[in-house]
Amino acid sequence: MEKLKCLICGMNISENSYHLNNDSFIEKNEEGRIMNCPFCGVGRIYIDSVQEIYTVDHKSLDTQSLQVLDHAMKLEVFNGEFYEEAGKLSKEKELKKLFKDLSNIEFMHARVHKRLGEFDNLPKLHKPDYAKHHTDNLLLEEAYKRESHAIAFYKKNSDKITCPVIKEVFKALSDVEKQHQFIANAYVLRK
Numbered sequence: 508m509e510k511l512k513c514l515i516c517g518m519n520i521s522e523n524s525y526h527l528n529n530d531s532f533i534e535k536n537e538e539g540r541i542m543n544c545p546f547c548g549v550g551r552i553y554i555d556s557v558q559e560i561y562t563v564d565h566k567s568l569d570t571q572s573l574q575v576l577d578h579a580m581k582l583e584v585f586n587g588e589f590y591e592e593a594g595k596l597s598k599e600k601e602l603k604k605l606f607k608d609l610s611n612i613e614f615m616h617a618r619v620h621k622r623l624g625e626f627d628n629l630p631k632l633h634k635p636d637y638a639k640h641h642t643d644n645l646l647l648e649e650a651y652k653r654e655s656h657a658i659a660f661y662k663k664n665s666d667k668i669t670c671p672v673i674k675e676v677f678k679a680l681s682d683v684e685k686q687h688q689f690i691a692n693a694y695v696l697r698k
């Protein structure tokens with residue numbers, strides 16, 4: 508397989524990794540047909556064999572942009588932790604795998620923001636009690652809500668950012684959240 512790299516998260520995509528987190532995608536990756544980054548989920552246009560990964564000159568970022576990146580990082584950790592917990596709480600085996608894959612992707616989004624903002628660590632957040640989502644359907648409903656919130660967050664906050672690279676990253680990640688929203692909804696309808 509040709510050496511490919513994700514320009515958003517910087518991960519290498521190889522024959523050993525292309526299949527990772529495949530449950531979180533509408534169009535699954537196959538060997539020789541890579542549709543999404545298996546680590547952060549972004550679309551094919553952000554995967555390349557020669558281009559450099561997206562970077563920003565940190566010193567050029569204003570306070571507002573850094574604040575937005577910090578919020579974005581927290582939001583993704585918050586959702587990553589939810590999916591991690593949802594993977595444990597859910598009953599159906601297939602759904603457990605989906606939640607685990609979604610958790611991996613959201614945590615990678617948080618790492619993308621961490622890199623762009625040059626933050627030292629991922630935040631430690633106060634974990635809510637997830638026990639009220641005690642059925643698979645309630646977990647899926649919560650997933651749908653969180654994805655809708657994330658999409659709205661990226662849309663609203665993109666306007667506060669002047670850096671075109673960050674705007675592009677927000678668009679790429681928001682498109683990934685749209686897939687998640689679709690998948691959560693499709694899962695409910697199927698049940």
Ligand SMILES: [Zn+2]
Binds near residue numbers: 515546
């Ligand atoms: Zn990626």
